[in-house]
Amino acid sequence: MSFANKWEENVRRVEPYVPGEQPKETDVIKLNTNENPYPPAPAVREVLDSFDVSRMRLYPTPDADVLVEAIAERYGLKKGQIFVGVGSDDVISMAFMTFFGSEKPILFPNITYSFYDVWAEVYRIPYETKPLRSDMTIDPEDYKVPNGGIIFPNPNAPTGVLESVEMIEEIVKANPGSVVMIDEAYIDFGGESCLPLIEKYDNLLVIQTYSKSRSMAGMRIGMAFGSEKLIAYMNDVKFSVNSYTMNTVTQLCGAASMKDEAYFRQSVQKIIDTRESSKERLAELGFSFPDSKANFIFASPSKKSAGEVFSELKKRRIYVRWWDKPLIRDYLRITVGTPEEMERLFTALEEILNG
């Protein structure tokens, strides 16, 4: 390669991840980034009201103890089993850097969260993708080959397909030489978490987030659960990169949210109910889709191409996610919004598909 400037020869070049659009108009229906349609727990407002802004002059507590304690309490864990970061992207990226140092490739599904290959590239980690089966499930046998680590979301994204805890245990057990990461960003919407397995396997890292079920994507809080050994290694790397990442206000808001279990359950249940009724409506409209246990549905229209439906929806100011990529270009990923938002989506789809 030749560059205009000599210093450019040593620049780390990456293919940047392209996040879903964040339209600035306010009158849109935004079903494109799997955000929660309901506000966060009311206690978060109280945190902002009572926060003494002069505390901002001080560095935050580097171990985010108020937040870690609230999480430990909620999940019945020790503080040393919990790592927190600036969104689960920060957590997973830190985990890649910490644990994926083998020369053997790490493994993940060919259809999955589109950040994994980006992180592998930025940290120069070799990787190999394993095809999903035709029903979009994971074949555990694919993950019983020599590898430098394993990661997949459960439920998987963007498919929404949930794997069983038994199948995950089978993979973790087969890989004592690798760290296995299960990205449970969407687990609260009806899936069974493999969190209890961390007591049994010290090579299992379970990642969760405040961005979906806790309605706090805008605050950036993610967490990982694992053996105290795993978590200590992650903290060492984290403290080397940036000791103070999560700001004081965020730590307090996160702790307050974690303590309101009733609100959490109620808002998650509303989304589950809307998802189930949405499946019926989508089927009626001729969509096919794997069964989703997440807060989105990965659905393929029958009468028009997904790309066409995507554009038509966008014209009507309804944003869903569509990737013009092999294997998934026939699908739309539709976030489950409020019943009212879904109603407007279905009306638009009816118009587009049957109009």
Place this chain on the structure above:
Amino acid sequence: MSFANKWEENVRRVEPYVPGEQPKETDVIKLNTNENPYPPAPAVREVLDSFDVSRMRLYPTPDADVLVEAIAERYGLKKGQIFVGVGSDDVISMAFMTFFGSEKPILFPNITYSFYDVWAEVYRIPYETKPLRSDMTIDPEDYKVPNGGIIFPNPNAPTGVLESVEMIEEIVKANPGSVVMIDEAYIDFGGESCLPLIEKYDNLLVIQTYSKSRSMAGMRIGMAFGSEKLIAYMNDVKFSVNSYTMNTVTQLCGAASMKDEAYFRQSVQKIIDTRESSKERLAELGFSFPDSKANFIFASPSKKSAGEVFSELKKRRIYVRWWDKPLIRDYLRITVGTPEEMERLFTALEEILNG
């Protein structure tokens, strides 16, 4: 090495950075982490009051445009010349990853911010340190040898010594093949920024922070200024690691603070005044120190060892910073607090040294 578990063979092992203590007691005098003793601009309180918490459910704007615009306006720059991150530690760490990809060593002073070697190690970047001259200034000739990049703070930390813009220009000009990073965390306390040089040299990155002069260490906001080319490379890497790092509340608080120039100048001037009077008092107490242009003084006691004075101060609940390390173990780094805090410090020092 042998490990209890096979997966541990591939773990990235690092010597974690140890930040200054954040004591939990509230009745301490905290002069150990260079925090600003004054609260942030009053507009920050208004941001929290008027913030609609339901916005937390949405991802933040990934390019932090409201904040970047406010910074661009204040410094008379284009938006494309500004990178923002979660504290200047995040910014510098990202810059290391982006620009220090050469096999030649990067260069920085032997006495400097203690995170540089930590980042070099975590990203596996070769490095070489260059000794300061006996008056703790930097010899520009040391930085005119083949290298993979250059970084130093100006004023330097923990010495507080300021270098001239002319000397920095000399180094930047001599290194067209390297990115030169000037870490201006403390520049607002009376130093002349080399920011104007970014219009002339596209290999210069100037880093600043909200943690010191803007009293917002607790919110984690740092920024880098450079040619549009440099900033674009950094953003590509940043978007690959974590697209959404700075949360919505922080973006708004940062923008509000940046707009209150009068408050900023006033609070910085108070610290400069206190620093200058503190120098006189320290000299009277027998301390020697290089002239500081930062919000701290790096001072060596004459009658007792620095370690002893450090411990005696701590017993009196006054925290300053001391490193039990070669070259600097005779010094205490004392953050400039309020006049009242400094008065209590001097009373204690009098007792310890003359009592």
